[in-house]
Amino acid sequence: MASLDPRIRRAEPELWQLPERPLQPLEHWQTYEVFTLRTRGGHAQHVGSLHAPDDEMALVLAKEQFARRSPCVAIWVVPTSAILWTRPEDEDLFQPATDKSYREPQGYLHTRERLEKYRDRLKPIDP
Amino acid sequence: MYGNLTLRPEDIENWGKKVHEEDPEKLAEFEARIARGEKIEPQDWMPFEYRRQLIRLIEQHAHSEIIGALPEGTWITRAPNFRRKLALMAKVQDEVGHAQLLYSAAETLGKSREAMINDLLSGKSKYSNIFNYPAKTWADTAIIAWLVDAGAIINQTTNSKGSYGPYVRALERICWEESFHLKYGYDSVVYLATGTPRQRAMLQDALNRWWKPIMHFFGPPDNQSVHTEKLLKWKVKLATNDEMRQQFLDMYVPKIWELGLSIPDPNLRKNPETGRWEYSDPDWDEFWRVINGDGPCNKERLAVRRFAEERGRWVREALRSPQARYVTPLA
Numbered sequence: 001m002a003s004l005d006p007r008i009r010r011a012e013p014e015l016w017q018l019p020e021r022p023l024q025p026l027e028h029w030q031t032y033e034v035f036t037l038r039t040r041g042g043h044a045q046h047v048g049s050l051h052a053p054d055d056e057m058a059l060v061l062a063k064e065q066f067a068r069r070s071p072c073v074a075i076w077v078v079p080t081s082a083i084l085w086t087r088p089e090d091e092d093l094f095q096p097a098t099d100k101s102y103r104e105p106q107g108y109l110h111t112r113e114r115l116e117k118y119r120d121r122l123k124p125i126d127p
Numbered sequence: 128m129y130g131n132l133t134l135r136p137e138d139i140e141n142w143g144k145k146v147h148e149e150d151p152e153k154l155a156e157f158e159a160r161i162a163r164g165e166k167i168e169p170q171d172w173m174p175f176e177y178r179r180q181l182i183r184l185i186e187q188h189a190h191s192e193i194i195g196a197l198p199e200g201t202w203i204t205r206a207p208n209f210r211r212k213l214a215l216m217a218k219v220q221d222e223v224g225h226a227q228l229l230y231s232a233a234e235t236l237g238k239s240r241e242a243m244i245n246d247l248l249s250g251k252s253k254y255s256n257i258f259n260y261p262a263k264t265w266a267d268t269a270i271i272a273w274l275v276d277a278g279a280i281i282n283q284t285t286n287s288k289g290s291y292g293p294y295v296r297a298l299e300r301i302c303w304e305e306s307f308h309l310k311y312g313y314d315s316v317v318y319l320a321t322g323t324p325r326q327r328a329m330l331q332d333a334l335n336r337w338w339k340p341i342m343h344f345f346g347p348p349d350n351q352s353v354h355t356e357k358l359l360k361w362k363v364k365l366a367t368n369d370e371m372r373q374q375f376l377d378m379y380v381p382k383i384w385e386l387g388l389s390i391p392d393p394n395l396r397k398n399p400e401t402g403r404w405e406y407s408d409p410d411w412d413e414f415w416r417v418i419n420g421d422g423p424c425n426k427e428r429l430a431v432r433r434f435a436e437e438r439g440r441w442v443r444e445a446l447r448s449p450q451a452r453y454v455t456p457l458a
Contacts, residue, residue, distance in 0.1 A: 080457060
């Protein structure tokens with residue numbers, strides 16, 4: 001059957017061949033990470049990554065890719081290479097090395113107990 | 128749009144041969160995390176075989192999206208009216224966008240986009256077999272948008288409960304967009320089914336031609352091997368091919384019958400005792416023949432992709448910045 005695809009019906013035989021040189025690294029450009037704001041006043045949230053040749057094109061492509069349907073009022077893009085990140089295996093970095101209850105509300109659970117215990121001391125101080 | 132991960136006989140053969148020695152402690156910890164329902168992220172430790180199978184799965188899925196845009200894309204110029212044309216363009220754009228999301232997810236596992244495209248163009252990587260069949264009439268686009276996308280949604284919703292974070296997040300976004308495809312497809316089918324006798328005949332003809340590829344869509348019955356078990360345990364595969372096919376038949380056969388269409392399989396019926404659908408053997412020889420390159424449109428589909436890559440090359444090159452540096456996407 002003759003093809004229904006106009007590209008194929010017009011196609012020259014060389015189109016059926018593999019390109020002589022396979023795609024080289026970076027022919028599909030570098031990566032960007034994309035963040036969107038769903039509403040004004042919210043936090044920007046990471047939604048994914050894409051390939052783009054430069055910053056401006058990254059914004060254009062990010063709009064097509066991530067803001068076509070979902071609610072979105074603003075987009076941020078940043079080259080992936082510009083992001084510094086900690087490794088998941090280093091997550092203990094975020095655990096306090098010593099008891100740091102003094103900086104948590106839970107570190108102050110016994111105030112009322114002391115108040116009750118020494119209630120008799122709460123007389124007005126005579127001058 | 129994508130069927131299920133299909134294990135080819137050679138994959139199973141090679142599995143045992145290239146056993147990658149894994150640290151048993153790390154492996155146990157990894158499996159425990161998956162069992163607890165945690166997601167695996169790109170920088171986490173993972174077994175070699177998990178990474179290999181995921182790259183293959185996500186890459187095949189991505190290729191299926193861009194190749195899947197072709198059978199429908201050929202009908203944009205001949206859509207029956209302007210609204211249908213706009214809707215079809217939106218759908219085709221979605222499919223290409225899905226490929227972008229999926230390529231990014233696969234890249235997080237360490238294979239570059241260029242390497243994936245090269246493997247698609249050379250025929251080394253596969254894509255969903257169903258797109259090697261032609262869309263001969265407008266009714267074909269309706270059947271594809273309704274039933275093939277329905278199959279894809281079942282598959283993708285199932286996979287979205289998987290263990291690999293970037294793939295799961297891409298699928299959640301994809302499923303959300305596919306719900307428009309399904310509605311659009313059903314609307315197109317119902318329009319033809321409630322139309323003139325010629326429109327009804329065109330629709331029935333399209334269904335007749337697409338039924339077999341649709342039955343192939345979820346892949347051949349899984350052999351009950353330890354490999355399938357391992358993929359299920361690692362939540363790379365979430366359901367067997369047959370389970371998904373049964374789910375599809377359960378959901379869509381009644382809807383097809385409701386339209387007064389007939390399904391071209393005299394043996395199709397739901398066994399009231401087992402609660403499972405029975406059907407004629409959908410010719411798995413043909414399935415393997417087409418996967419291996421001998422389908423009605425295999426050459427043409429790859430030719431269009433080669434055309435696009437080769438003719439777009441100078442544009443991409445002209446835009447490219449010499450300072451560009453490739454970094455694997457983070458999440």
